[in-house]
Amino acid sequence: MVSYTQTGDVRSRAAILSIMAAATLLAPAVVSAQSPQGTKVALVDISMIFQKNQRFSATMDAMKTEVDAFEASVKQRGEALKAKSEGLKRFAVGSPEYRRDEAGLAKESAELQVDIGLKRKEIMDREARVFFEAYQEVVQHVEAIARSQNIGIVLRYNSAQIDPNERNSVQAGVNRSIVYQNQLDITDLVLNSINRRAAPTGAQPTARQQVPRTNR
Known part of the structure; x- marks a missing residue:
């Protein structure tokens, strides 16, 4: 029992x-x-990449040279129109000669304004295209690096130091989304990758490279 x-x-x-x-x-x-496995998070300074992107900088410099040349041409045409306007004083107002030169002056002035408007639109459209293509290139390199390093998220941030004597700098710094980061910046990796394509054979970027740590 x-x-x-x-x-x-x-x-x-x-x-x-x-x-x-x-x-x-x-x-x-x-x-x-x-x-948990965790997700790797990285940061990239897009503004810095645009500033130090060799091909982008060269393209923008070429456009600036073109704009400067066009502005010089506009200045010359403007001075020529001014001289012709002074020349009208030789004739009596309303005389056939006066009306003839006045009509020619008005036509040239209108043509100049049209040329300025067309050139401005052309430059703005080209500039937008250059910025778009440069940004797309940045995204492609960021994606390639992220995949190779098993990074799940890449966030944009500003790495520039805040200037306490500059109001706009302080305001921008206070409004930053990223307050602190430790070895998560892949900006140099991306910039090196981009400039390596643009650099002549044998020229290698020497910027510091780092791989972000896993964010847990």
């Missing part, structure tokens, strides 16, 4: 075994929750 004490002991052992079994089943889930 089984005593009450023996029965209680069996029940206690059964309860303990049940708890152990449950713990065994739950163990993997607990361990997984305690040790």
Whole structure:
């Protein structure tokens, strides 16, 4: 005959075994929750990349040279129109000569304004295209680096130092989304990758490179 004490002991052992079994089943889930894989997060300074992008800078410099040349041409044409306007004083107002030169002056002035408007639109459209293509190139290099380093998220941030004596700099710094980062910046990696394509054979960028640590 089984005593009450023996029965209680069996029940206690059964309860303990049940708890152990449950713990065994739950163990993997607990361990997984305690040790998540995490997602690698990186930061990139787009503004700095645009400033130091060799091909982009060369393209913008060429456009600036073109704009400067056009402005010089406009200035010359404007001075010529001014001289012709002064020449109208030779004739009596309303005379055939006056009306003839006045009409020619008005036509040339209108043509100059049209040329200025067309050139401005052309430059703005080209500039927009240059910026778009440069940004697309940055995105492609960021994606390639992120995939190679198993980075899940790349956020844009501003790495420039805040100038306490410059109001706009302070305001921009206060409004930054990223307040602190530690070795998450891949800007140099991206910039090196971009400039490596633009650089002549044998010329290698020497900027510091770093791979972001896993953010947990």
